Each structure stands twice: as structure tokens, then as C-alpha cells.
Amino acid sequence: MTTATLDTPLAGAYVHPVRDHADADEFLDWLRCPRRVLAVDTETTGLNYFDEVRLVQVGDASDAWVLDPSRHDWLIEQALRGSRRLVAHNAPFDLCHLARVIGSSAAEHLELVEDLGRKTFDTALLSHLLDPRDRSQGGIGHALKDLARHYVDSAAPDGQEVLKDRFRELGLTMSTGWAEIDRWDPDYVRYAGLDAIITTRLFDAILPKVLARGHEDLVEFEHQVQRATTAMTVRGMAVDRHYADQLALELDEERRGAEAEAATYGVDNVNSTAQVAEALTARGITLTEVTPSGQAKVDRAVLEALDDPLAQAVLEAKTASKALTSWVTPILDAANRDGRCHPRIRTLAARTGRMSISGPPLQQLPARDHRVRSCLIAEPGEVLISVDFSQVELRVLAALSCDPRLMGAFDAGLDIHSATAATIFGPEFTAAHRQVAKAVAFGIVYGGGAATLARQAGVDRLVAEEAILKFNRAYPKVRSWSKGLTSSLAWGSEPFLKTPTGRRIPVDTGTEYRSVNYIIQSTARDVFAGALLQLRAAGLDHYVRLPVHDEVVCSVPAPWAEEIGAEIALVMSGTLGGVPIVADFEVCGARWGDKYAPKD
DNA sequence: ACTAGGAGCGCG
DNA sequence: AAAGCGCGCTCCTAGT
Numbered sequence: 001m002t003t004a005t006l007d008t009p010l011a012g013a014y015v016h017p018v019r020d021h022a023d024a025d026e027f028l029d030w031l032r033c034p035r036r037v038l039a040v041d042t043e044t045t046g047l048n049y050f051d052e053v054r055l056v057q058v059g060d061a062s063d064a065w066v067l068d069p070s071r072h073d074w075l076i077e078q079a080l081r082g083s084r085r086l087v088a089h090n091a092p093f094d095l096c097h098l099a100r101v102i103g104s105s106a107a108e109h110l111e112l113v114e115d116l117g118r119k120t121f122d123t124a125l126l127s128h129l130l131d132p133r134d135r136s137q138g139g140i141g142h143a144l145k146d147l148a149r150h151y152v153d154s155a156a157p158d159g160q161e162v163l164k165d166r167f168r169e170l171g172l173t174m175s176t177g178w179a180e181i182d183r184w185d186p187d188y189v190r191y192a193g194l195d196a197i198i199t200t201r202l203f204d205a206i207l208p209k210v211l212a213r214g215h216e217d218l219v220e221f222e223h224q225v226q227r228a229t230t231a232m233t234v235r236g237m238a239v240d241r242h243y244a245d246q247l248a249l250e251l252d253e254e255r256r257g258a259e260a261e262a263a264t265y266g267v268d269n270v271n272s273t274a275q276v277a278e279a280l281t282a283r284g285i286t287l288t289e290v291t292p293s294g295q296a297k298v299d300r301a302v303l304e305a306l307d308d309p310l311a312q313a314v315l316e317a318k319t320a321s322k323a324l325t326s327w328v329t330p331i332l333d334a335a336n337r338d339g340r341c342h343p344r345i346r347t348l349a350a351r352t353g354r355m356s357i358s359g360p361p362l363q364q365l366p367a368r369d370h371r372v373r374s375c376l377i378a379e380p381g382e383v384l385i386s387v388d389f390s391q392v393e394l395r396v397l398a399a400l401s402c403d404p405r406l407m408g409a410f411d412a413g414l415d416i417h418s419a420t421a422a423t424i425f426g427p428e429f430t431a432a433h434r435q436v437a438k439a440v441a442f443g444i445v446y447g448g449g450a451a452t453l454a455r456q457a458g459v460d461r462l463v464a465e466e467a468i469l470k471f472n473r474a475y476p477k478v479r480s481w482s483k484g485l486t487s488s489l490a491w492g493s494e495p496f497l498k499t500p501t502g503r504r505i506p507v508d509t510g511t512e513y514r515s516v517n518y519i520i521q522s523t524a525r526d527v528f529a530g531a532l533l534q535l536r537a538a539g540l541d542h543y544v545r546l547p548v549h550d551e552v553v554c555s556v557p558a559p560w561a562e563e564i565g566a567e568i569a570l571v572m573s574g575t576l577g578g579v580p581i582v583a584d585f586e587v588c589g590a591r592w593g594d595k596y597a598p599k600d
Numbered sequence: 601a602c603t604a605g606g607a608g609c610g611c612g
Numbered sequence: 613a614a615a616g617c618g619c620g621c622t623c624c625t626a627g628t
Contacts, residue, residue, distance in 0.1 A: 173602085271608090273606095273624080292607095293606065295606085297608095321623095322608090322610075322622080325621085326609085326621055326622065327621095350617095350618050352617080356620065359620095361610080361619090363611060363612075364612090364619080364620065366611080447615065448616030448617090449615055451615090453616085510615095511615075513615050514615080520617090549619095550612065
């Protein structure tokens with residue numbers, strides 16, 4: 001007697017729960033049929049690394065089999081190891097969880113994500129190559145449902161919606177439902193299985209599109225990059241929990257003190273901008289800046305400029321609570337199982353292809369206050385080092401624009417901002433001149449104007465205009481190249497850029513000026529991603545703990561820190577379009593924050 | 601109870 | 613002529 005197959009709202013899609021021996025036999029028969037790819041998906045109690053796997057689904061375009069990992073881990077292992085090709089949507093999540101279903105030690109988990117990863121396609125990567133924008137940016141989005149509706153079937157069911165209703169029926173919520181719903185609830189199983197079927201159909205629909213666009217090399221490249229970062233997730237980064245606990249107490253004290261101070265001025269919630277604005281106004285302060293929606297602006301810059309005790313207290317309270325709620329507490333939560341953070345690393349997150357890290361957001365820890373970074377530590381007997389590209393975006397600008405003077409400066413190994421200052425202001429330039437030169441370069445890279453430059457560099461508007469003019473004269477091809485770039489956008493219904501690696505970046509109409517930044521940022525990202533693969537090829541990737549846009553954070557044996565740092569920097573270095581790309585390393589110490597700590 | 605958008609803030 | 617770019621996350625507020 002086999003368990004009944006479940007019908008689905010999707011035509012020709014059938015879901016088979018695997019509950020008894022007969023089901024398992026049927027599944028094994030099905031598994032023996034040849035198919036190009038096997039789709040895999042998991043249902044878990046939550047989105048965190050150590051959350052429990054409740055169901056594992058494998059399927060093709062018409063059938064999905066839903067398995068209980070606590071009972072049929074051997075079947076799951078057989079299906080995964082026996083398949084030539086796998087496909088998953090956001091594969092790192094599923095592979096990490098599947099590795100923990102099948103493997104029993106951290107070393108085995110690593111080996112499993114490597115072995116399975118080598119034969120896995122990720123539809124989220126393919127989708128990003130076709131259109132990198134998420135829904136809020138006017139794109140299709142990258143959720144399985146969004147993609148299925150766009151590329152497969154406009155009537156594709158929304159499992160999340162159905163399950164939300166089902167949870168409610170059962171007295172559960174979206175936060176408790178995933179962990180508490182009965183494993184064999186028919187709706188839960190039906191939509192779990194359906195996701196594997198939809199993933200297969202999505203893959204079948206978009207791989208040909210990606211290849212037709214000539215992205216074959218990028219497909220391979222991105223999957224390799226993803227494998228490199230998934231290994232980083234599995235290895236994780238060690239946390240000093242005792243130190244972090246202490247820091248949490250310290251920050252909480254700071255927050256409470258500053259909040260009490262703010263309360264004496266009538267502000268009982270420092271996070272309410274409306275309340276802060278009102279209290280400041282009551283003190284006779286006129287707030288001049290406004291937000292896009294017209295409210296009074298009370299951000300850090302505004303408050304600092306006020307030099308007012310209330311503003312001071314609000315700043316202190318917000319800084320402390322931000323550190324606590326955004327970083328220290330999340331780091332402690334993430335590390336509560338094995339003392340390590342295993343963050344999610346999205347290798348293609350931004351429109352430009354830049355990576356993002358979440359859970360916790362380790363790319364965004366404060367650099368000025370070393371205390372938060374100090375929660376993260378090297379392996380026993382090791383030190384953390386950081387190896388970063390020097391001025392990589394400006395080097396990319398030089399390579400893309402082919403400006404002879406800019407290229408020449410990098411080729412000669414000059415300090416680029418000093419070189420620019422010398423050209424603009426003459427050989428007698430001052431430190432302030434260098435600052436202006438640096439700000440102009442940033443303005444070019446970000447597509448800013450004179451007004452922003454004036455504000456950022458703290459100079460007069462006329463001075464800013466003059467500096468930009470002189471920069472353009474110094475590096476004439478930078479200007480001609482950017483003009484050509486923005487005016488030559490592929491026009492059609494959707495204007496887009498093509499980067500040197502062939503990446504396609506949509507540019508919103510009306511914001512064409514962003515093209516320069518997009519292509520520079522995206523190219524720099526690809527240089528960085530390429531460096532990660534170089535490290536892997538050189539057998540140095542096992543040291544790497546995190547990618548941070550233009551820098552890798554590595555844990556290396558303390559006695560060899562200098563040697564390994566130099567080796568990693570060398571492997572990351574190279575050239576782009578004739579411009580040297582240079583990486584430098586710095587030894588932080590046992591704690592990441594040691595690099596930022598005041599020395600005495 | 602849950603969602604969406606704005607504001608703010610940390611990083612590169 | 614003018615336009616600073618890209619993220620993740622938390623808190624607040626208003627709306628359903």
C-alpha cells in the first residue's frame with residue numbers, strides 16, 4: 001500500500017509523499033529513470049544556518065518526492081550522490097542544510113557542499129544574469145514565485161500564500177508555522193513538492209535564455225564563485241562569546257545612560273525622528289534640512305552640527321542601540337550553536353553584481369569603533385589578516401577609460417590622489433588639496449556633482465566646480481569615456497549597459513548618470529570575484545573567512561601571518577586592461593577589531 | 601497580527 | 613544643467 005499522490009494546482013505536476021517502504025521503493029524506481037537534472041529543495045524550521053530540516057523534496061518537471069530527513073536520510077543521500085546534475089533555487093541554503101542531514105561533522109559538511117556544489121545549478125544565479133533587479137527596482141525579482149510567474153506560468157500558485165492561510169487555520173502564524181505545522185500536512189507537503197517541480201521548469205525555461213545571451217562563461221564563473229563563498233559559510237567565523245556578552249552589557253549601559261539624558265529633555269524614544277525633531281524645535285532650534293517626503297531631517301550629520309546636549313544624547317543612545325541590536329546581539333544569536341557565525345553570502349546581490357552578507361551583516365560592522373569587530377576572532381593559534389585591493393575602483397576607471405595620465409599614474413605606482421592634486425593644484429599642493437582631489441575622484445566614480453562635492457569636501461561651491469573642471473582637464477579621456485557611455489546605452493524599451501565580462505545592467509531612464517558608477521562597481525566586483533577563484537586555484541582559499549567587496553578577511557597561523565598575507569596579496573594582484581591591480585595585506589591580530597583599535 | 605515604506609546608519 | 617553608487621538591518625508609523 002503506497003501513500004496517495006497529491007494533486008496540485010499546476011497542470012501535470014504531481015507530488016508524492018514518501019512515508020513507507022512501498023513509497024521508498026517507488027521513489028527508487030523513479031530515481032533510476034534518466035533525467036538531465038534533479039531539482040532539490042528543503043523545508044526548514046527557519047532561515048538560520050542551524051535550523052532543522054523538516055522535509056527534503058526532489059523532483060523533475062512533473063513529479064516531486066517529499067522525504068522526511070529524520071527517517072530517510074539514506075534515501076536522500078542516494079538521490080543526491082547518484083544524480084549527475086542538481087538544480088536548486090538559492091542553492092547554498094539547501095546545500096548547507098542537506099549537508100547537515102547527510103554528514104555528521106563540520107569537515108563532512110564542507111566536503112559535501114563541495115561535492116554536491118560542483119554539479120549544482122542555481123536558478124537564482126541564472127535569474128540575476130537575465131535581470132539583476134529585484135522587484136523594488138522594477139525587475140522581476142528573485143523569489144521562486146516571481147520567477148515562475150514570469151518565466152514559466154503566469155498562473156503559478158503562490159505556496160506561501162496558501163500556507164499562510166493554512167497556518168492561520170491551524171492557529172499558527174508565519175513565524176511559528178514553519179516549525180510547528182505537522183510534517184505531513186497535505187498543504188505543506190503539496191507546496192513543498194511543488195517548489196521542486198517549479199524549480200525544474202524554471203531552470204528549463206531560463207537556462208536557454210541565459211545561453212542565448214552569450215552568458216555561458218558567466219554561468220560557470222558565477223557557480224564557481226558561489227562554491228567558494230558557500231565554503232566560507234560552512235567554515236564560519238569564530239566568535240568570542242564571552243567578550244560579546246560583556247560588550248552587550250557595556251553597550252546597554254551606554255544606551256540607558258544616554259536615553260535617560262534624552263528623557264530629561266522630554267524625548268522618551270530616541271528612535272522616533274518626529275519626537276526628536278519636536279523636542280529640538282521646542283528648544284528653539286530651527287531644523288532646515290528636510291527628507292524627500294518633506295519631514296524635518298534629524299540624521300547624524302544634522303545632530304552633530306547642532307552642538308546641543310539633547311542632540312548629543314540622542315546620538316549616543318542611537319549609536320549604542322544600533323551596535324547592540326544590529327550587530328552584537330545578532331552575532332551572539334548566530335553563534336549560539338557552535339560559537340561561530342555562518343553568514344549567508346549572496347554572491348550576486350546588487351544590480352551591479354556586488355555581494356551581500358546577512359545573518360549577521362558582517363560586511364557592515366563599524367570600523368571606527370573597534371569593539372564590535374572584536375567579537376569576531378581568528379581560529380586558535382591564528383590571527384586575522386585583511387587583504388584588500390588598493391584603489392580598485394579608480395584603477396578600473398583608468399582601465400575602462402584608457403586615460404593615459406590616469407593609467408600612467410597607476411603604472412608608475414604613484415599615490416593617485418597626490419598625483420591628481422599635483423596635476424590640478426601644482427607641485428606645491430597641500431594636504432587639503434589632496435583631500436579635494438580625492439573627493440573629486442569619488443564624485444566621478446559615484447556620478448556626483450559640484451554641490452555634493454562641496455558638501456563632502458567642505459569647500460565652497462565655486463572651488464568644487466573649479467576642481468571638477470581641472471580634474472576633467474587632467475584626465476580628458478575619463479570625461480569623454482563617461483559621456484560616450486551614457487549616450488550609447490542600448491536604447492529600446494529597456495536601456496542597459498554591458499560590462500567587460502558581458503554582464504548586462506539595466507539603467508533606469510532618467511538616471512543615466514549612474515552608468516559610470518554601475519560599470520565601475522560591477523567591473524571591480526568581477527575583478528574581486530576573479531581573485532577569489534585565483535585563491536581557490538592556488539589552494540589558499542581555506543584561509544578566507546569573509547569577502548568584503550574589495551577585501552578578504554582571512555584566519556592564518558600566527559607564525560606565518562606575514563608570509564601567507566604576502567602570498568594571498570600576490571595571488572589577488574594582477575592587471576586589468578593594462579592597469580596594475582594591487583592588493584595589500586595587513587595583520588589585524590587575534591581579533592578582527594585589533595586592526596581598528598587605538599594603539600598605545 | 602502582519603505588511604510596506606520611510607528614515608536612519610553601518611560598511612565598501 | 614544636474615544627478616553621489618551599492619547593500620542589510622532596525623525602528624517607527626500608518627494602513628489593512
